[in-house]
Amino acid sequence: MIVLVRKALLVLGLPSVLFALWWFASAGSTSFYFPPLSEIVAEFGETWTAERWREDVLPSVARLGAGYAASCAAGVALGLLIGRVRWLFHATEPVLEFARAVPPPVLVPVIMLFAGIGDGMKVAVIISGCLWPILLNTVAGVRSVDPVQLDTAAAYRLGRFRTLTAIVLPGASPRIVTGMRQALAIGVILMVISEMFAAQSGLGFAIVQFQRSYAIPAMWSGILLLGCLGAALAAVFACVDRAVLHWYHRQRTEEA
Amino acid sequence: MRRQLAHASMSALAIAMVAATAACGGDESDDGGVDTVSVGVIPIVDVAPVYLGIEQGFFEARDIEVELTEAQGGAAIVPGVAAQEFDFGFSNITSLLLAQSSGLPVEIVANGVASTGVEGEDFGAVMVPADSPIQTAADLATATVAVNTLNNIGDTTIRESVRLDGGDPSDIGFTEVAFPDMPAQLSAGNVDAAWAVEPFKSMIEAEGGRPVAWNYVDAAPDLTVAAYFTTSQLSQEDPDLVERFSEAIAESLQYATDNPDAVRDILGTYTDINPDIRAALTLPAFPAEVNRDSVERLAELGEADGIFENPPDVDALLP
Amino acid sequence: MLEVAGIGRDYRVDGEVHTAIDALTFQVAEGELVCVVGPSGCGKTTLLRMCAGLLAPTRGAALVDGREVDGPPEDTAVVFQEYGRSLFPWMRVGANVELPLKRLGLTRAQRRERVAEALRLVDLEGKERVWPWQLSGGMQQRVAIARAIAFRPRLLLMDEPFAAVDAQTRADLEDLIRDLWARLGITVVFITHDIDESVYLGQRVLVLSSPPTTLRAEVHIGLGPERDQLETRSSPAFAKLRGQVWAEIQAAKRGET
Known part of the structure; x- marks a missing residue:
């Protein structure tokens, strides 16, 4: 129990301190673009009504979820294939590195051309950024599976499917999860960016519109909400990570 | 996990600070x-x-x-x-x-x-593709119309154009599209109409587009x-x-x-x-x-x- | 059971052809425990991999039960030297031992029983729920051995399995192998660089030459079925046999024919 309380204090400690600092530092502010934190917090409840949650926040998160899930599925599937088939790896590696180097915001006008301006475009933008870390990390993970483990699988004639599911995938999973974590951070950013072009609703869209119409406290409240959303997603991810990779984390602590 | 939460909070703050414009001294x-x-x-x-x-x-x-x-x-x-x-x-x-x-x-x-105040000869208008069924401003009432900024001069004046032509502007689906992207989005059919100013208006015309509403003219003389x-x-x-x-x-x-x-x-x-x-x-x-x-x-x-x-x-x- | 007929393996290095194994021919009868020794770099592991179907020979062939090996043969199990890397850290001990059984068409109860029996035979009874990385090196190698015997192979190939283990544990594991072999009647081909071990364990010791490798000598070990770490190893017969093998290996190193 004490351990949990201590942990909670550690986790919430720094943010609370920063929040308090911000509060007092901005208390008497008359600057238009840096209003007092108290005003932003007051604005928070007024701005983020149930209707806004339904019409802006939830659709954004849903699009992020769809794009992220698609990236995970495609990234792992393609990564497994490319990682296991040697000539495929050598053939695609330069193309993949090229594609991953192009920043997605630059691609948005191009994506708009063939994906239109609706939800499809936004999900496509998210995928265009999230796919690469997952794909490339999966390839790296697959290629770094211990050859002795693969020999064992071959010697016992486990078969391609079982080798893939029981050995390659779990063996590569630490790297895959790393890729998925990177992709999550990228996904949140792209969720906002995709809504800066040709959008009609969304969290990022709302923040940008607040800025455009000089509703600055509301804009800040949106930014705060976005930050909290990112933190919440990271926390959820950490739980999933611990569940899936508990053997990995325990092995590393117990071996060392 | 605690690392990740702290990291995310810091990132949020950093983003917030960068997002606001830096105040520089005037020169x-x-x-x-x-x-x-x-x-x-x-x-x-x-x-x-x-x-x-x-x-x-x-x-x-x-x-x-x-x-x-x-x-x-x-x-x-x-x-x-x-x-x-x-x-x-x-x-x-x-x-x-x-x-x-x-x-x-x-x-x-x-x-x-x-x-210019002259209908048919202004530097901005609501454009549609050549084959569009939209003929007049009132037809825009149920269309998706691209404007460069929402809740600004574009949509407020376009609603006036629709009103003056006898239409109901409350259901127009305004979408924010940057001016340079309008010709492409219009020809791709992703929007029914686009409010474009020069030179984008002429670019759309060069591709066969035609104007259906002169919103700057309609708003006021x-x-x-x-x-x-x-x-x-x-x-x-x-x-x-x-x-x-x-x-x-x-x-x-x-x-x-x-x-x-x-x-x-x-x-x-x-x-x-x-x-x-x-x-x-x-x-x-x-x-x-x-x-x-x-x-x-x-x-x-x-x-x-x-x-x-x-x-x-x-x-x-x-x- | 296992027949090696003129098997050879070449490697290409920078455009040049190096012959690792020239031609090896020998037989292992069913139920035999045969050890293979040779000077360092003579290709013992290469030989084992070719017999296990993990590597294709350049010439000649290995035959298991009369059938040419052209992929891992049925009813064959392999125990590698690197036990830490051959067990899967995301599975508990029981799951590791059970994995090769999954394609044998057994029911879950049958599999569980085989796993329990195998663990008992290697003196790890009840350890199904333990994680492999919680075990010592010797115990991990026992798990690998348990995995092999749960599979009930007819041929067991072992590639220097005790080289990475300390001397006391090695002694225990050597006795374990002899015990299992006696009980289960498996054919065992045991690769080692340890001359004493090869004499202690085997019924026959095959001595390889230096590359390009051929079979130098075959030493028949007539020490009898009951062997003991202390007594057998200090017997004069053991010393003589060991000397024989040692002499062959020294000659092999000097490149004598």
């Missing part, structure tokens, strides 16, 4: 009697008079050295002026009304650009579309500079009105518009004075559409 170095002013403009047709004025020495004659900074859009210029990064800026009237009604102390110092502005602080601190600047702008506007070919030529120096389009596009009007009635009309239209949180004070905004 008005007094160089032996010559004032250097920074002016934020958008590299579009509308600001040709300023470039002409610099070229013709109208500012120099009044001991002003102009440093032009090109910005993406009004959204970047107004904060820039408010933060004193620019001394003067160029922005559309509705944006300025929005800023003023939100408490930003902005003041118009000179006219910028106006509608001789509509003032955009103006040059500054902060109340500058106009109080240095009224002489502001006055000289306005005079220089007025002279530039007059010159632009008298020399339309010079306008087309100078466009080639600060934009990438190709020569054919430059020769064909419709130029806006450059009257020397702001049309006060049209500004009030825009305030009314904006209030009717509910874009202002508080009613704007038109007198405080106008010189």
